[in-house]
Amino acid sequence: MEGKMADSGSIHQTDEDSDAKPNKLSDLLNRGWQIFEEVDTTNEPIGSNHIQVKIKRGITALEDVTRMVAELQLFSRNELLEEMATADLRYLLLPALLGGLTLRLTDRDRRALTVTAAREHFHAFLRRCKEYHVSDFKLPKAQLETDEESRCAPSTTKSPASTNSSDLVAMAVQRQAKIERYRQKKMTEDRLVEVKKAVDSAMADEEVVRDFYLLTVKKWINIALEEIESIDLELEILKRMDLPSGPRQCKHPQRPPMKPFVLTKDAVQARVFGAGYPSLPTMSVDEWYEEHQKRGILPDQGLPQREEEVEGKDHEDEMKEKQVEDDDEEALAKARNWDDWRDSHRRGYGNRKNMG
Numbered sequence: 001m002e003g004k005m006a007d008s009g010s011i012h013q014t015d016e017d018s019d020a021k022p023n024k025l026s027d028l029l030n031r032g033w034q035i036f037e038e039v040d041t042t043n044e045p046i047g048s049n050h051i052q053v054k055i056k057r058g059i060t061a062l063e064d065v066t067r068m069v070a071e072l073q074l075f076s077r078n079e080l081l082e083e084m085a086t087a088d089l090r091y092l093l094l095p096a097l098l099g100g101l102t103l104r105l106t107d108r109d110r111r112a113l114t115v116t117a118a119r120e121h122f123h124a125f126l127r128r129c130k131e132y133h134v135s136d137f138k139l140p141k142a143q144l145e146t147d148e149e150s151r152c153a154p155s156t157t158k159s160p161a162s163t164n165s166s167d168l169v170a171m172a173v174q175r176q177a178k179i180e181r182y183r184q185k186k187m188t189e190d191r192l193v194e195v196k197k198a199v200d201s202a203m204a205d206e207e208v209v210r211d212f213y214l215l216t217v218k219k220w221i222n223i224a225l226e227e228i229e230s231i232d233l234e235l236e237i238l239k240r241m242d243l244p245s246g247p248r249q250c251k252h253p254q255r256p257p258m259k260p261f262v263l264t265k266d267a268v269q270a271r272v273f274g275a276g277y278p279s280l281p282t283m284s285v286d287e288w289y290e291e292h293q294k295r296g297i298l299p300d301q302g303l304p305q306r307e308e309e310v311e312g313k314d315h316e317d318e319m320k321e322k323q324v325e326d327d328d329e330e331a332l333a334k335a336r337n338w339d340d341w342r343d344s345h346r347r348g349y350g351n352r353k354n355m356g
Contacts, residue, residue, distance in 0.1 A: 025068050029090065032062035036097050039104060047106040055101050062098045069094065081132040086206055089213035092134075095125035096220040103227065112238045119143055119231045122224040135184075135218050138177070140228050185222040188215055 035058030044051055069075070074088050099121030105114050123142055130139050192215040198204045199212050283291070320331065 028061045028065045032058045058101050066094050086210040092217050095121045115231045122228050126224050135221050188218045
């Protein structure tokens with residue numbers, strides 16, 4: 001792995017690397033680099049507690065290295081890339097590794113702050129690479145500059161023709177830049193594979209190790225440029241999600257059911273031919289049900305009977321029950337015969353009323 005190969009450069013140390021503090025500095029860098037590679041290649045869910053704890057440990061180690069590098073003043077704007085010691089080249093990757101680990105934090109409540117911090121790390125890495133002329137690329141604008149331009153942008157109205165032409169030119173430039181970036185990325189990765197084999201053999205000289213670090217930095221330049229584009233898109237989405245929504249629509253009061261109606265071609269046709277069927281309903285289904293419920297007549301009870309018939313039937317049933325209770329022989333015999341007949345004949349036997 002690249003993190004392990006970084007140790008091969010430790011044999012080429014400057015004077016500052018001879019004391020105890022730079023050795024600790026190198027160990028912390030290797031630890032943070034190794035954690036990033038483990039997180040980047042793991043098959044575990046990135047949001048699992050184990051991975052998130054590992055990411056935070058890597059961030060802490062790399063932040064400690066960043067503070068120590070600032071105290072040692074390893075980088076200077078007046079220094080050329082050729083003048084930088086080989087062992088110091090790997091410390092150019094500090095902001096890039098920090099951005100890569102920060103971007104993998106999965107706290108949803110702090111997502112906007114997380115991606116903003118990752119963008120700042122990537123931008124700091126690209127700015128330092130630009131100062132040392134490591135590669136030829138266009139430095140993206142800082143987040144503060146982007147926010148300031150979005151606030152101060154004039155709201156001028158352009159004609160559709162000029163807008164379309166400017167958009168097409170911008171899209172063409174962006175497409176060409178992506179093609180060139182992809183070409184450089186492919187060349188860098190292919191070259192890095194070859195140099196990696198030489199470094200793994202532990203027989204590489206200082207020139208090969210230096211080439212390995214420079215190719216790794218160039219690889220991360222392409223990664224940082226792509227990550228900043230993705231972060232800018234995500235920040236735009238997060239800003240739109242945080243916009244206050246309009247007032248909630250109040251629920252409309254419940255309206256009474258509308259009477260059914262039929263549309264006709266014109267008023268004259270309606271007066272002559274009517275609505276198309278004998279008459280319109282005079283009440284809704286709910287009104288009809290409530291009316292029948294008040295009268296004690298529900299739909300599943302069939303047609304209403306006259307009060308005299310209902311009272312006569314009830315009286316007849318009471319007389320039959322009373323005769324059975326009084327041990328009336330004729331009533332008992334009739335009841336037994338009826339029970340025997342029902343036992344030997346299925347229900348509906350002899351009923352041919354609705355047979356056609």
